Amino acid sequence: MSGIRSLTRTVDLAAARAVAFTAPRASIGSTVLRRELSSAVRAAPRKPSARITSRAAVPQLRSQPARYASSSSEPLAKTQLYDLHEAHGAKMVPFAGYSMPLQYADLSHVESHKWTREKASLFDVSHMVQHSLSGPGALPLLMKVTPSSLDKLSPNTSTLSCLLEKETGGIIDDTVITRRGKESFYFVTNAGRRAEDLEFLQGEIEAYRLQHGADSIKWDILEDRALVALQGPLAANALQPLINTSVSTEDTDLSTLYFGQCRELFVTLADGSVSPLPLLITRTGYTGEDGFEISIPSAGATDLPHQVVNLLLKDSNTVRLAGLAARDSLRLEAGMCLYGHDITTAQTPPDAALGWVVGRDRRDPATATFNGASVILSQLASPKTLKQRRVGLTVEKGSPAREGAVVVDLADPANPVEIGVVTSGLPSPTLGGINIAMAYVKNGFHKKGTELGVKVRNKVRKATVTGMPWIESKFHRPA
Numbered sequence: 345m346s347g348i349r350s351l352t353r354t355v356d357l358a359a360a361r362a363v364a365f366t367a368p369r370a371s372i373g374s375t376v377l378r379r380e381l382s383s384a385v386r387a388a389p390r391k392p393s394a395r396i397t398s399r400a401a402v403p404q405l406r407s408q409p410a411r412y413a414s415s416s417s418e419p420l421a422k423t424q425l426y427d428l429h430e431a432h433g434a435k436m437v438p439f440a441g442y443s444m445p446l447q448y449a450d451l452s453h454v455e456s457h458k459w460t461r462e463k464a465s466l467f468d469v470s471h472m473v474q475h476s477l478s479g480p481g482a483l484p485l486l487m488k489v490t491p492s493s494l495d496k497l498s499p500n501t502s503t504l505s506c507l508l509e510k511e512t513g514g515i516i517d518d519t520v521i522t523r524r525g526k527e528s529f530y531f532v533t534n535a536g537r538r539a540e541d542l543e544f545l546q547g548e549i550e551a552y553r554l555q556h557g558a559d560s561i562k563w564d565i566l567e568d569r570a571l572v573a574l575q576g577p578l579a580a581n582a583l584q585p586l587i588n589t590s591v592s593t594e595d596t597d598l599s600t601l602y603f604g605q606c607r608e609l610f611v612t613l614a615d616g617s618v619s620p621l622p623l624l625i626t627r628t629g630y631t632g633e634d635g636f637e638i639s640i641p642s643a644g645a646t647d648l649p650h651q652v653v654n655l656l657l658k659d660s661n662t663v664r665l666a667g668l669a670a671r672d673s674l675r676l677e678a679g680m681c682l683y684g685h686d687i688t689t690a691q692t693p694p695d696a697a698l699g700w701v702v703g704r705d706r707r708d709p710a711t712a713t714f715n716g717a718s719v720i721l722s723q724l725a726s727p728k729t730l731k732q733r734r735v736g737l738t739v740e741k742g743s744p745a746r747e748g749a750v751v752v753d754l755a756d757p758a759n760p761v762e763i764g765v766v767t768s769g770l771p772s773p774t775l776g777g778i779n780i781a782m783a784y785v786k787n788g789f790h791k792k793g794t795e796l797g798v799k800v801r802n803k804v805r806k807a808t809v810t811g812m813p814w815i816e817s818k819f820h821r822p823a
Contacts, residue, residue: 423470424570424642424649432665440536442471445667456670457773460631461815464576465666466656470649471535474566474639475545478528481560485552486521486529489545491693491714493703497523502604502626505701506693507533507544513716514689515696517541518681520628522606530606530624532571532637534683568642570649574656574663575635575674577818582663583625583636586611586655588618601627603634603819613651620645623652630671632678632817676768676780679736679812685747686734686767686782692716694723695784697734733790736812737766737798739779740805745769745798751783752797752804760797760804763789772814780814781807 420443429436433449445468447453459465477486486494492505501523507516517540521531533541542565549561574583580598588610589596601607606626611619624639640649656663672682681687687696702720706712709721723730739745751764769781781798789796792811797804 421471423468424646425468425470425572425653428650428653429468429665434665434667437668439668440471440534441538442535444468444471445665447667447669448665451664451666453669453673454773456664456666457673459664460576460633460666460670460674461774462577463661464574464578464582464635464663465670466653466663467573467575467666467671468570468653469573469637470570472571473533473535473538473541474569474571475531475533476528476564476566477531477561478525479559479561480527481552481556482527482529485548485561486531488552488713489548489715490519490521491702491706491717491720492521493705494521494523494529496703496705497521499523499525500606502606502628503701506687506698507541508692508715508720509689510715512689513692513719515683515687515691515693515698516544516689518683518687520626522626524606530639536684566639570640570642571637572640572649572653572656573629573631573635573637575629575631575633575666576663577634578662579633579635580820582656582659583638586652588612591618592622598625598627601625601820603627603821611652611655614655619648619652621648627820630678630680631674632680632813632815633674634818634820672768673770673773676770676782677772677774677813677815678817679782679814681734681782682768691732691734691784692720692723694720694727695730695732695734699724728787730787732764732784733787734767735783735785735790736810736814737769737781737783737796737807738810738814739769739781739798739800739807741779742803742805743800744771744779745781745783745800745805745807749781750799751785751807752799753789754795754797754804754806757804763796766798774815779805780810782812785809 420438421441422443426443429445434445435447436443437446447456451459456465483495489507490505491508492503497503502520504518505521506518509516517533517537519531519533521529524530549563553560584598587596591610594607594609596609606624608622608624610622613619621641626637628637629635640652642648675682681696693699693701702724706714707721707724712721745766746769747767749766750762751766752760753763754760764783764785766781766783771777772780790809792809794809796807796809798807
């Protein structure tokens with residue numbers, strides 16, 4: 345990114361189907377968030393807490409037109425840490441129906457990005473939707489709506505997965521699912537997909553319960569929990585001293601908590617007391633760095649999120665707050681998708697280079713029952729039938745290729761043929777400003793090293809298909 349400018353510049357968001365090449369390129373909407381922040385996803389109104397225990401308790405959600413945070417007339421929601429952001433001089437912007445911090449007064453976007461790569465940053469991600477699903481139908485339901493081998497997950501382990509449309513296999517949302525026990529799961533979905541996800545899950549759950557009984561599934565939306573992400577090489581150093589070793593029943597040594605695992609641990613508060621409730625600490629994140637996502641309960645302890653965050657920020661030489669701007673550039677360097685941009689319902693997992701989320705033991709067409717299985721398994725079996733592929737691009741010096749930029753074949757430089765579209769792009773802070781981008785390109789142009797062009801400000805710039813991530817992931821794994 346080249347600084348934080350042009351707050352209100354409108355950007356056309358290219359439709360994911362633009363690379364189907366059978367119809368003119370369409371737009372999926374527009375946003376007036378900063379051009380540098382390709383993160384304005386659908387703004388969904390915040391819904392009341394839903395506890396799905398009977399049909400009468402099911403929230404009645406209706407499909408709504410796509411709306412963006414900048415254009416919604418509804419009041420923006422605030423996370424439990426809103427006051428803390430203001431106290432730290434955050435620049436607040438509309439995002440997914442919430443007022444969220446873009447960056448803070450103490451660090452520029454690039455400085456905050458580099459701080460995360462070198463030390464540790466704390467992100468408020470409480471706008472994300474936290475779910476609890478339990479009961480004898482929890483596993484069968486999740487095995488139907490996702491393609492992952494969740495039955496193979498051990499307790500307190502997680503996996504990235506996708507919620508899938510029944511007929512098409514299109515990606516409704518990406519999600520991290522954690523198995524907490526034999527019949528209990530915790531998962532997190534995107535704030536910008538809240539209305540769509542809840543309506544989808546409501547329908548699937550009710551269909552299951554009609555066959556298996558009202559008590560087969562219990563679904564809770566965990567509104568009374570904050571969520572923060574502590575990311576960077578010093579994340580464990582910052583968190584470990586807070587863990588209370590006298591009360592927690594699980595292993596309190598974070599060095600034995602590996603990527604994709606979680607534990608419920610108590611922390612010692614500033615006055616020396618033990619937190620009234622344990623925190624759910626998962627070793628994961630959205631930056632490519634080592635780190636944790638920390639779900640903090642606030643029911644009966646409304647100040648606990650603030651207490652925990654203030655403890656983590658106590659040493660400003662180690663941990664600083666970071667906002668959406670740094671989060672977006674960090675995730676792009678790590679090759680991670682942003683829903684509504686790099687993935688939509690127009691893509692299946694194979695289209696989006698996410699075929700690996702389909703469990704190996706779930707690829708037999710004779711037995712596969714997950715949503716969209718016939719489409720997805722056919723694509724996995726015959727990749728040449730895919731019309732589009734998600735790829736990384738490294739673009740020559742100059743103006744960066746941003747979302748919506750057209751990708752062209754340079755075989756005939758005088759008459760370049762459109763073969764794709766950029767979905768995310770910016771100058772990489774870690775790589776010294778080298779222009780990087782994600783794009784969908786026509787099948788056959790997706791191989792590493794393929795030379796293409798990107799139209800930027802009416803000029804075609806050379807681009808090379810590059811393997812992702814651009815920055816090697818540093819997840820904490822067993823030696």
